[in-house]
Amino acid sequence: MADISAAGPIFAAGFVPFSASGWELLFLPDIHNDELQRAGKPPVYHWLPNTVRLATKENGDFKFSFLHFEGVRSGDTNVGVTGDNEVAGGLLGFSTTAAPPAQVLDAIQQQLLNAFRGKDDKYWGWRTPVAPQFRPAPIVANHTVITNLSPNPDGSVPAPSPAPSATLAAGGTPGAPPKELGNGRPRTIERILAPLGIERTMPRTVPLSRGYRDSNLDQWYCNLQGQGDGSVTPFAENAYSGLVGSLPAALIWSSFHSGTGGISVWQKMKMRVWSPAVHIRIRGDWDRIQTHLSAAAHAGGLFWSADVQAQFNYMRQSGDIEVVVEVDTSLPNADKLQESIDKRSDLVFQKFMEAAQKVIFDPPPFQEKPAEASGGFLGFGGGGALKLRVDMTHLQLNYEETREMAYLQDYPISGQMEGLYDVIKNDPSQEKKYFTTLYLADWERKVTRIVKPIVNWADPAKKWVGEPVAFMSVQVGYPNTQGTLEWDGHLFQSADGPSASWNTAIEMKAAGDVSNAPQGWTPDKTFIKRQIHFTEPPSALENPFARIQVEEEVVDLDPGDDGRLVSDINLEVRADDAGTLSLGPITLDVDLENAKQIVEVTFQALGKRKSDNKEHEPVKFSWNFEDQAQPRNWMLFTGDRDFEARYQYQVHVIVKGGLFTKGMEWTGPWTQTVASGPIMVSVPTADDPANVDKREVPPFITESMLPTLAPTGTTKKITAGGPPATTSRAGYGLPGSTKSRDYTGTPPSTSSKQETKPVYRDASGWSITPPPTRSRGADREEQAVAVFSGFSTTPPREK
16 A cells, blocks of 8 residues: 555535534544554544634733723823824724634544444544544645624615625625725735725724714724734634724723624635545537637637636537546435535536537637636636637547545634623623723823913003013023923013913923932922013102002022022913002092192001111102102012011191291001001091100280280289190191180080170181280289180181
8 A cells, every 4th residue: 555644534425513612623534544554544623613712821811902992182182283182092902713722622622532432434533553644634725704793884784795705896706905096005905805805995093073073093994904814723823903992992991891703704714625536527518618718708808717707607508528426335424415416517627628628619728726816716817818719629528536625614703702791700800901991191201381371461651550570581491301300481461461370391200200300399290480671660750649669679489509490381471479569549638728728648668678678768659739649659569479468657737837826736646457459548646645746736815915914812813835635626627526624624604695796717717705905903913714626727807
């Protein structure tokens, strides 16, 4: 016996499934198992996977990951974003395998041995002491397809992918490289979409008119990669990955948490199998065959191979060609095998074509390439052109052959990625291995600062209107990877307008990416330095109603070389932060009645100046009868952020005298208060005990002016002196009272019998009753009374 070896599985002998641990395998015997055992060699059994499953790592974890991402990103917060953008979806990645684990494969193989040990079946029986061998079935092609989770643009469900043996619309053949477009680029998009059953009729990004939120992913977007030609060994793995929109992402997440995976993978394999010993006999009259083909010939005598096969089948039915296929009837199930072979007319047609190629056709030499078949069973292509010979051939077709024949058998399998649900259900902590969430708003962050000036710019025409700020400056610093601060800056000026602001941004670095980072710095913090640059304030002579004091021309709001470390996004450069005291309007709580009355108020901030630790300079305002309705304003810029708006004021009252009389004045105590804003100054009266200084009216009653007559009894002289301490406010010509008191404290008589005496009144407001006389009686002295009856410009009447 010639040396015999295993050739390959025989499909016609049937297949037997065995399973263990949830895995099921199909087994096919080798076509030479009987000969191998008779030669003392081990039989061979070929196994085939029956499902597609998730591949696993060495530690048993699945090779699966699902990254759910979502984020609201904007140009203000994220690098590389224009406007506002909302994104949601998922990134899926996994690997599949058709091979069971090694221990499962061993258990299943042992089941087969137990089932066929000692059996005399020609192909399945194990009758020798030599242990059988197990091999995976030879796969010559594997086309993988993965679920399409998005509907067609019109809402319909995508049609199933065409089988690898079907002719593609582009005219290619399965497994062949993608055809190129006119510009030479591969048909990448078409090749991806064609297996999914999607026509490229619209973009897969969402148009704005569809009403979705602005996003660069359609909510039904689905683009899963990895389908197409797969591995031809079941031990290998096929990897898949894809990007999906928000709705497929939700479906994937839910399906893997509810029992079965929502992703299905198909592997449409072709395996090389053998037929049993077959006797083929073909007989025919070449004259009749050629005459028949000539009658059906196309223009120019050309035939396509599909046309030739159709004519062959017709001639076989009409009897012009006699075909006999004989199968060894001693084989198990020989009747079914006979029927199976008869149905495979391509076996017979192939033999006919080998003979016809030499006799009646004149094409290029025919080369049999079964593995590249598109239409014929053994590989005769569907696109070849044949031309009839012009001359007639007169002979008989008589072909006989007994042989084992190999052919390609379709073998599709699929799977739904089962198993992950059980792992998560048994141990919920395992979920984080496979399902994670990425928040895109945290990715590629910017460190943004928005700076706004808060200042009441001075009116160029009236410097005392507004704040005397020339300009404001701001600098924002952020460390580079070496820890050195890099600065960006901006100036604010009055010409910028009230809506002025400044934005600056830099990419946020991870803390670990910055060496020698500044102390206290974290990735979300920046350094800021703000300054206020003041103009020269107007002098006191420019406007008597306003006083502006600037103690430091340049104020550092964030002192130090590096300024201040902040995490706030919105920042201000506020003029009030320069230690400001602002009083206004400043008014009096009294009304001046004539031009002789003047009130002066001195204001002074409390505390020490920051620059030289001296007291703050005081300012003084004056009110008179003509301008008393005009409010006063006082602003002080100390340059000290810790300054408290505490101040004191003192009131000085002046009453002017005449040419022959002197006026009067008094000064109230210092009054301390706090807070900026409006204030009404309390003007003290002359009789206020708290007055620190009081200059009284000069004497105008002399000894020679005293009365000469006095009543019998006790007398009281009028002596030179000022107004009494109990004199009312009206006594000094200020509003508040209509009564007057006498100098001695004795109220004037109200008796109707009392003689009415004329009153002489001085311009300063003092009068004597009765009028003084230079004659003096010897027997009595009349008491004279001096009272303050108010100012008057009317001279006293003569007696």
